[in-house]
Amino acid sequence: MSASDVAAEWEAHLALAKRRSPHTVRAYVAAARRWLAHLPATDWSALARLEARDLRRQLARRRADGLSNASAARELSALKAFIAFAAERAGEEDPAPPRLRGPKVKRGIPRPVTPDEAEGLAAEVASTAREDWQGLRDQAVLLLLYGAGLRISEALSLTGDDLPQADRLTITGKGSKQRVVPIMPIVRDAVEVYAEACPHELTKDGALFRGARGGPLGQGAVQKAVARARTALGLPATATPHALRHSFATHLLGEGADLRSLQELLGHASLASTQIYTQVDAKTLLDTYRNAHPREQD
Template sequence: MTSLLREWEDHLALARRRSPHTVRAYVASAARLLEAVSLPSWQTVAALDVAALRAQLARRRADGLGNNSAARELSALKAFIAFAREQTGSEAQPPRMRGPRVKKGIPRPLTPDEAVNLAAAMTEGGRAEWIGARDRAVLLLLYGAGLRIAEALSLTGADLPLGDVLTVTGKGGKQRAVPVLPLVRDAVADYAAKAPFPAEAKEPLFRGARGGALGQGAVQQAVARARSALGLPPSATPHALRHSFATHLLGAGADLRSLQELLGHASLGSTQIYTKVDAATLLDTYRHAHPRA
């Protein structure tokens, strides 16, 4: 069982170049399936059918799994069985089973003022000055350049000084070029000047209080404190700033293809959700402003 999981993990991380989070989730799903399989091997996994998938999902449902998690679990299991069939040379197609319906929620962006105020609030709270400058720089990279939080935290000292364009490595190891506003460049330069740690080429640019790589949890906690001080809703998260970046660009006239490139989406379908966000914003404005609404 251990060797099967190790091969599956290597395939996901090296061949498919999945994110660490996806690799962990898919390996965990495979491990749960193998625990329910008698004498686990590539042959036994490859022989699993729709009935076996239904039984596994039923067990997970009994543990309280919701629709979103069940859909992800099914996707992971189907991919695992497909990989097993590749390993055994089987030409059979993976089990065809439709997952639960998942309602895609519309991201809730911040207003431009809220986004800027949230970033500014990171410098307050009685913490060390360089830590406030660090958190402000990270948030401005999310809102000003549309980076994912993991992408911002993956920057190293070699990326300094930031120029007009920054090359970012996103999901699946895909690179893209994103423009960097002067405000963002200045914020990152300010942090680098105040940080007590040297910005070495191969070391993380953003450091924690003890000098290690800054984790996403620390940024999320800092944002939670700032939004509480500003009276913003719980939806005002670091990732909401990326949503705000996309929504505000679309509202200003950016086309979907350009937005897709800036966000690093693999498919246009992932970007099209922002058309719904913009429509929702317009409708909300109409309802609050139109005398007949």
């Protein structure tokens, strides 16, 4: 079996069986292709027998290319999953990838925006868009991120059948996991106003948010609109669309939401991913205290 055949089966497994996101599929397949280029044999049995020292050798090659700790950790995760898949294809029962720890990665604390900054971003993108309906569209997308905690990919995957006419919306997130999120009136109204103004027909199976020519709206268009808005408002580069989702989580936690409920709302598979917001909230409170009670200078 050729390396191309192996990579093709790996890609199909990730996309169809595991339903990974397109970004994850690309990254995992690219990692496998790079490794396969250095391996003498590409049959499933040989790949299933790869050991920790083989992983170390490949990571050393990637490190020589200037790979960071975070990227090396992701590469290791991809290659371990690839070996486990090879073991399954080789017919092994209970396949276990080689035990090898990845590099330590310091998790950055998300930087939320304030409620006023979130409202300012939404208003700015609405007022400076080329067409009025595009401004209403971008504003609706940002309110879904900030008001419902959606990922940008989740907001842009909504269809005409998902128009939030009720007070709840069913979202399909990572790993095709579904969750129900509440939709506040201000968010629902923004989406409905956009839908009425959109010059393109919004079918039940078609994308809800449309680009200028009628195709599905891409993430890049939203990110560029936010970049222009934050520059106009003098906000830092950390004020991105994803920061609005962080803000949703941080502000809810600050209002007393418990971690389990927040985990469900955000669609996190692990509670550990949600716990990072406890650090964010503590930091926000500390910054507020310091700003309100500056120390006297000697």
